[in-house]
Amino acid sequence: MLEVVFYDSNQDLLSKMQKESAPLVICPSPLIADNLRNLLPELEIITISKWTADHLKGLGLVRARKSELMVKLSAVWKHYFPNEKTTIFLESFELFTELRSFTLNLELLAEFFKELDETIVKSILVFWTYLDQEKLVDEHASYKKVTESKLHRPMWFVGFKHMSGVQLDMVKVLSEEQEVDVFFPAPVYNEALPNDWIKWLSQEEPEARKKEVIPTQVSVLPKGKGNVILNKFFESHSTYDLLLAGTRVGLVGFQEAQRKNSFFKTTEDLFASETEWLIGDLRQKLKDVKSYTATELDLHLDALKINTQEKGEYRKFKVIDLAKEALASYSEFQSLIDHFAIDILEIIVGLNSPRVSFITLEEKIQRSFLDMNALNFRNDQKPLAVLATGSLGGFRANEKILSEAMTKALRAIGPIKRAGLEFLFHKYELLSVLGHPETILLIEEQVLETDLSWREVLKNFDVQDLDLGVKYSIKKIHEYLLPKMKEGPFSQKTFSASKLQTFIDCPQKFYFTHIEKLDNRPMERASLGPDELGNLEHQIIADYFLEIAANITEEIKLDLHQAICVRVFNEYLSTSKLVLTETEKARSYNEIMHYTWNGIVFLLDLIRLKNITTIKFEVPLGQNPWNLHGSIDCLMISADNKVSILDFKRSSSAAGTKTETVEFKKIQLWVYLLVLKHQGHEIDAFGYLNLSDLTDDKLFFDTDEAQKLLGASLENVATVVETTIADIQTMKIFRPNPRENKVCHFCPVNLFCLKGGTCES
Structure with missing residues (x-):
């Protein structure tokens, strides 16, 4: 029998768990298990990981760790995809492990596979087949194996914030032969959505308590x-x-x-710098050759071990040992070591490094x-x-x-x-x-x-x-910036929408960005900046539509989109001075792929809706009375010669709010519309496109709303533009006056600025 037991508080939970013959209590993590043991020391409490491991041991099985699966599957994958990048493997592997949390039945994933790139699908099928053939038991397969064990007793599942599809199947099967209770807080259930995991176990609404303020x-x-x-x-x-x-x-x-x-x-990675040192050494060996043998690498690692042992560098000694273990597994399938293999060794060493915690030692x-x-x-x-x-x-x-x-x-x-x-x-x-x-x-x-x-x-x-x-008393701290600033005015020959926006955000930010032209970002760094990610996403969307210029109304081509993402991303990495970890590469690539997919889908829908015949990207503003320069991210022309424009943003925070747009605190779109209207174009629709969320359409203005805004605003926009240009041209001292806190985030002098004053104790 399976029952979901609802509770309203810790006290309510404890009262429901205090029974004469308490079942086995299963928790999702050691931390939750320890907290429960402190509250109910008389109960037998165990983590789900230890519980499944004990049952597997009884069946003569051992669960394969993530690092073991990754090193074996990477070597097998390299055989089938010798020319693919590491990012493709990592994306395939992470998706593979996630899909197995939903189901162990491959046939059920047929619809999902239709939405994936062909290489990703083939990779997942290779992984799945290998696990089945080798009879390896991963975390998700272990839940199924647990149901085959006969050593069960009544049990309580407590503290779970998420249960996967495979875990839910396990709970349901176990409940057919013994009592199984899943404890869940009633206030959370009452606000959960119909598709949340707990609703797969129970549709019985707990009694809602009267809310008291x-x-x-x-x-x-x-x-x-x-x-x-x-x-x-x-x-x-x-x-x-x-x-x-x-x-x-x-x-x-x-x-x-x-x-x-x-x-x-708190946890701390004490081996990160040693791992970075080792991987740097191994990459250096590949500088002049495309690959070397696993035997050669093993001998090189042995030499490094001896050297570090003699010097007493025992953390380096440990990561070399971990690399040798990973290499032994990898070389069972691949005899050559290339950059892909080094990427995998780096990840495996990180996964297998000892888990270290800092604690305070107080008597x-x-x-x-x-x-x-x-x-x-x-x-x-x-x-x-x-x-x-x-x-x-x-x-x-x-x-x-x-x-x-x-x-x-x-x-x-x-x-x-x-x-x-x-x-x-x-x-x-x-x-x-x-x-x-x-x-x-x-x-x-x-x-x-x-x-x-x-x-x-x-x-x-x-x-x-x-x-x-x-x-607190208001106390002016030392002024670092003002003595270093030159006195204006500074004549500007040209203006752009972003230049005007920077001045509106903060005059001092404008000074250091456009007059002193400071750039405090290092050339060599370990992550892509927001501006770089945005530029890559713009380029990918533009390149995609360039490829399909002959038929811009067809459905999205996943293979083409994937190929452009890989090409643009890799070309940028090869020419920049970025030193990205594989995790950071995967994170950046995944954002680029998903955000550009969102942008392309939105544009394709809009093309069909508006009967668009021409779509252009990075369109120059052209001649205008304000001498405004710059380019429009996306301009579309419909069959009736009406124009729609879009400005791409990576997030809703970058686009701002509707109030900021209507009140001309964000003027980028207005500048484009002002110039287009002056040039005689008839505007149909306009707005910001939030690439991270297609449902965020609060800043896309169409039909009646667009025309109403245009009719009431363009004259005022011209005034704002002219006033801002005049202020820039005549201002002598560009004082710090941020429009709001968030405009300081990407200011080159953020760390030294008074921001209008500060307070000291």
């Missing part, structure tokens, strides 16, 4: 003053634990609040520092302070970007992991914490104003201002 104590902090506040706070609240409101808080985040007699634990522990991941089933005997700052990152969650057709195909097979559901868990946990009368929330002002997640949480409370007694 309860008071919570909140102290609003100035930006960047969290550490100062905490110093004062712990002087008068010495018994409080501290929750850092972020899901990825590292060592730097915990040190924000470092205090004597405090405890925290007397007075308080603990936690992050959001440690909040599940926390023993709440001690009062808690919650710190929310912009640097902690908030409630970020990974969510794979899939096309609508892909999502539809997978949704028919199993539940898709959703970042929104993960936030509901965080919200539930924070509501429980903030509902406690002793809890105090310390939140930065800009987080309170701009973070929609915190707004969603705090709308459930009667927020009561708390004065911590920490006084």
Whole structure:
């Protein structure tokens, strides 16, 4: 029998778990298992990983680790695809492991495969066939094997924020022969969507509790003053634990609040620099040759081991040892070592490196520092302070970007992991914490104003201002920039939309960007900048339509799109001074592929809707009375000779809000429209295209709305343009006056700027 047991709070959960003959309790992670053991020490509690491993051992089987699968599958894959790039393998491998979480039945994925590139599909089929032939048991196959074991007893699944399709199948099969309960918070269930995983187990709506608005104590902090506040706070609240409101808080985040007699634990990669050194050495060996044999590499690694041992460099010794182990597996299938093999060795060494944690060593522990991941089933005997700052990152969650057709195909097979559901868990946990009368929330002002997640949480409370007694005085810090700035005016010969926008955002940002022309970004770096990603995405979309110029109304060609993405991406990497890890390459490539796919699909739909006959990219503005230069991202001309224009943006934040557009705080589109209208073009539609989200159409103006905006705005746009140009040409001192905080993010002097003033303790 299978039952979903709903609970409203930790106390409610504990009361439902206290039975005379308690079943085995299965948790998703060691952290949750430890927290539950502290609350219910009498229960037998185990992680799902240990539980499946024990059952496999009883069946005479061992689960293959991710690193083992990757090194073997990469060597097999290289045999079938000798000329493909590492990024293709990584994308195929990650998609392969994700698809196996949905189903182990390959036939069910037929619809999904129709949406993929042919090489990706063939790669996945090679991986799948190899696992079946070699009878390797990966994580997902282990769940099926567990159901074949006869050593089961009644069990509870507790603390799961996501269950994959294969895990749900396992739970259902197990429940046919024994009692299986899945515990789930009722408030989260009540806000979950119909396709979320828990709804695959139960459609029974738990009784919704009446929401009561309860008071919570909140102290609003100035930006960047969290550490100062905490110093004062712990002087008068010495018994409080501290929750850092972020899901990825590292060592730097915990040190924000470092205090004597405090405890925290955080992971750290102590082998990263040694791995980088080793991989750099191996790549150097390939500088003058395309490949060398696995035997030659093994002998080279042996020599390096001896050298590092003699010098006492034991971390280098460890990563060399890990590389030799990975090489032994890889060389079972491939005798030659090339750049692809080195890429794989780098990833495997990283996966197999020892997991290290930093902890504070104190004889007397007075308080603990936690992050959001440690909040599940926390023993709440001690009062808690919650710190929310912009640097902690908030409630970020990974969510794979899939096309609508892909999502539809997978949704028919199993539940898709959703970042929104993960936030509901965080919200539930924070509501429980903030509902406690002793809890105090310390939140930065800009987080309170701009973070929609915190707004969603705090709308459930009667927020009561708390004065911590920490006084601030406005104190002007040393002015570094003004003495170095030359006095104007500076005559500008030409203007562009982006140039005018920079001045509107902040005069001092304009000065250092367009007069001093500072660029503080290093030539050699480990990631692509937002501007570089945007330029590559623009180029790919333009190149795609250039290829299909003869028939711009046909459906998207996945093979062509994939080929252009690979070509443009690799050409840029080969000519730039970027030093990207394979993970960063894969992340950047995946963004480029999915964002450009979104852009192409949107444009194809618009072409058919508007009966477009001509589509152009990077169209120069041409002659105009304001001497405005620049180019329009995308210009389309319909059969009735009407013009539609689009400006591509990578995210909604880059495009701005509708209010900013209507109030001329964002004027890029208006500049283009002003020039086109002056040249006699009839405008049909215009707007920003958010490449990351096709559903974000709030800044695309069409039909009546477009004409209404144009009629009421173009005269005012001309005034704004003329006034801004005059101010630039006559201004003597370009003072810092940012329109809002976000315009400072990409300013070349952001670190040294007063931004209109600051405050010191």
